[in-house]
Amino acid sequence: MARILDEAVSLSDSQQLVKRNIQDICSNFDAEYWREKATEDEYPHEFVDTLTEHGWMGILVPEEYGGAGMGTRETVVMMEEIAAGGGGFSAAQAVHGGVYNSVPITEYASEEMKDDLLPGVAEGKTSIQAFGLTEPNAGSNSPAMETRAERDGDEYVVNGQKIWISRVDVSDYIVLVARTTPRDEVEKRTKGISMFLVDLDDAVQQGALEMETIPKSAGELVHSYELWFDDLRVPAENLIGEEGNGFYQVLDGLNEERLVIAAECIGLGRLALERAVDYANEREVFGNPIGSNQAIQHPLAEAYARLQAAKQLTYNAADRAASDDAVDLGAQANAAKFLAADAAFQAADAAVQTHGGFGIAKEYDVERYLREARLTRLVPITQQLALNYLGEQVLGLPRSY
Ligand SMILES: Cc1cc2nc3c(=O)[nH]c(=O)nc-3n(C[C@H](O)[C@H](O)[C@H](O)COP(=O)(O)OP(=O)(O)OC[C@H]3O[C@@H](n4cnc5c(N)ncnc54)[C@H](O)[C@@H]3O)c2cc1C
Incomplete structure (x- = not known):
């Protein structure tokens, strides 16, 4: 039987392929599975692992790095079907970062970083699920962020706080956005902000990252965190793109x-x-x-x-x-x-x-x-x-x- 809204749009061949494959995967995870995950506040590892095995975490990773090399139209189909397949918005949010954080890396990272990371993302061996933008004192006004990354030799030293950062517990790396030039030294508040790749294990080992889960009542199977950075040392080569241009990225x-x-x-x-x-x-x-x-x-x-x-x-x-x-x-x-x-x-x-x-x-x-x-x-x-x-x-x- 056709599903509700199947008739709303016509799909290209590649969109249909995505839709069928995602529907097949979702059919193995019934309402009981999602109910249990939500009740236990448990991340849907089995579901995400299955999507990963089928290569879907690499939907936006270019083919030259082992990904599917698809675009927005296919990703739209994939994420609609994931949500509609029983897990709702939470199921989609469980993989959203993993799918999307490859984009700034593909667009802006050095060739070396791309070669290092993207094949692992496409294969599911490397997880870059976390994206750190929001801060308690800035909220929707992101350029008012206070987290600083100061250059010190061949490293940056990061200090500050982020809030509501999702999927840190299932990530190897976080894409972190921080101010590299103080607000009063740039002509526009959107300038002087930069993007970094931060190795989460390394940050914990340095003793420079503390985190706490934020208990919540919706989307609870995807965990969100408050993060504190205290003199975290990030190698300069982990800068993604151009220093000062991170907000535009x-x-x-x-x-x-x-x-x-x-x-x-x-x-x-x-x-x-x-x-x-x-x-x-x-x-x-x-x-x-x-x-x-x-x-x-x-x-x-x-x-x-x-x-x-x-x-x-x-x-x-x-x-x-x-x-x-x-x-x-x-x-x-x-x-x-x-x-x-x-x-x-x-x-x-x-x-x-x-x-x-x-x-x-x-x-x-x-x-x-x-x-x-x-x-x-x-x-x-x-x-x-x-x-x-x-x-x-x-x-x-x-x-x-
Ligand atoms: C479950 C969850 C997961 C999240 N995951 C991430 C993540 O992974 N990474 C990340 O960086 N962030 C994440 N966020 C943060 C999210 O993007 C912010 O919560 C959101 O952008 C709103 O910011 P705020 O909560 O500080 O609200 P505020 O900015 O404090 O706004 C409060 C209210 O005031 C309204 N308001 C504020 N300014 C204006 C204005 N000028 N005009 C009209 N109305 C205004 C807002 O619309 C809102 O209703 C997550 C949040 C949640 C709840």
């Missing part, structure tokens, strides 16, 4: 990644909607399936319409990603993320309502989908910040902050 590729996040939201919304439709057809009250009541049927139809619109925008933008200019792609990517997160939330909320009292029973999973859908409105960029982009950069309205 973060921005480059952000729109395409945002489309992938939108696809993860759509996958979660699909999952919630599919579960709700099944229940609405099965459950009988007053002698009829509850899905025959329009108070149940319409919110599900509305979820379908919203997800359909978000999916078409996301796939359309992903297909055009390589050829679009930055502002145009930014408009589409921010609109897609905003619409997809809201569509996922409405779908998950309708799914909970459809289940009545069982909507909050863990065994039906929809309460977990609702918590995850709420999370999608906060990360990796909040809905407000996505709207700020559209208001300022696309509509040309003045900035208030």
